[in-house]
Amino acid sequence: MNTTIETILSHRSIRKFKDQSIDSETLNTLLNCARAASSSSNLQCVSVLRVSSEENRALLAEYAGNQAYVAGASEFLVFCADFNRHQQIVPDAKLGFIEQTLIGAVDCALMAQNCLVAAESLGLGGVYIGGLRNNPDKVSALLNLPEHVFPMFGLCLGYPDQDPGLKPRLPLELIVHEDSYQEMDKDVLAQYDDTMRNYYRERTQGKNEQSWSEQISNTVSKEARPFMMDRLNQQGFAKK
Ligand SMILES: Cc1cc2nc3c(=O)[nH]c(=O)nc-3n(C[C@H](O)[C@H](O)[C@H](O)COP(=O)(O)O)c2cc1C
Structure with a gap:
């Protein structure tokens, strides 16, 4: 066991944060850790929006299904798949393929997880916010996301003000x-x-x-954000 493995094995989501800011040097370190992640074909198709405006945080908390910690966390980052850059460099780029949606989602996840693990190694904690995808149109409008940029999920970060137990995983x-x-x-x-x-x-x-089987039964018995194809299409994703 080394400290990296200890950090990874100690992961639990944190949803209550101390009123203590993350200094800019630490935040930069976390963002550089995110940046260091592998990237499909080195496309580097991710943009990270740091939301510092209190007003926007409150709105994002609401859009995410009233998740108060989106507003209360020291930092809130929105990880977006971003092919807008590519289109600016290659104006006739062939975009809109579902493969690019997958690549964007995977690259976002790898960057965000690097960021969260690095944060946890420094005594910080966090939680992902997929709830943003309840209202991707409102989130995109609020953050001025252009075509070919899609908000995959958010990440709350801060100093933990709770100590939840580890959630057991499937063996x-x-x-x-x-x-x-x-x-x-x-x-x-x-x-x-x-x-x-x-x-x-x-x-x-x-x-x-609830058992795990009961828990997932509740989830997979409902339709999973059936509006998603339309929303992705609106932003220029998953058209073919
Ligand atoms: C992509 C993604 C989106 C998530 N979205 C939310 C969310 O919107 N709100 C929330 O409270 N937790 C969210 N979570 C956290 C999961 O509920 C949590 O990771 C899972 O229950 C396992 O618990 P643990 O992280 O404490 O081990 C999300 C996790 C992932 C990976």
Whole structure:
């Protein structure tokens, strides 16, 4: 074990922050860590919007489904897939392919995760905000995002004012397949469901006793932001 691995294995999302700012040198370090991530074909198709205006933070918190920590975090970064730069350099660039949406989403995730791991290594904490995709049109308008720029998710960062326990993950037996795809071992899943039920029972003083299967059933039984194709198209993404 080294400190990098300890940091990664200690990850938990932080949703309550101290009223303590992140100094500019530290923030620059975190952004440089984001910048150091791998990038598909070195396209570097990500823009990061640092939202410092209190007014805009409050609006983004609302757009994200009233997630107060979007306004309360010391820093709020919006990771956007950005092919606008490419179009400026290559005016007849062939854009709008769904492959570029995938590349943009992957590059955003890699940069953001570098940023969050670096933050956690310095005693900071954070949480991603996919809730921004509840209202990508409003978010895009507020942040003046041009065509070919799409807000994938936000990231709250700050000094933790809470100490939540680690959320247990699916065991490796269910995630890692050797050579060919294996059928899911239902006994291993049942054990994990028990683990999660206990985790939520403890974390919510008995108010929530959902297993993981129940939890994901609630999520995948609903349509997943069915407006997304239209919104992506509006910004010049996923047209073909
Ligand atoms: C892309 C992405 C979007 C997320 N969006 C939200 C969000 O809008 N609000 C929130 O409270 N947590 C959000 N999360 C955090 C997850 O709920 C959290 O990572 C997951 O439950 C596992 O918990 P842990 O991070 O504490 O281990 C998001 C995570 C990811 C990766």
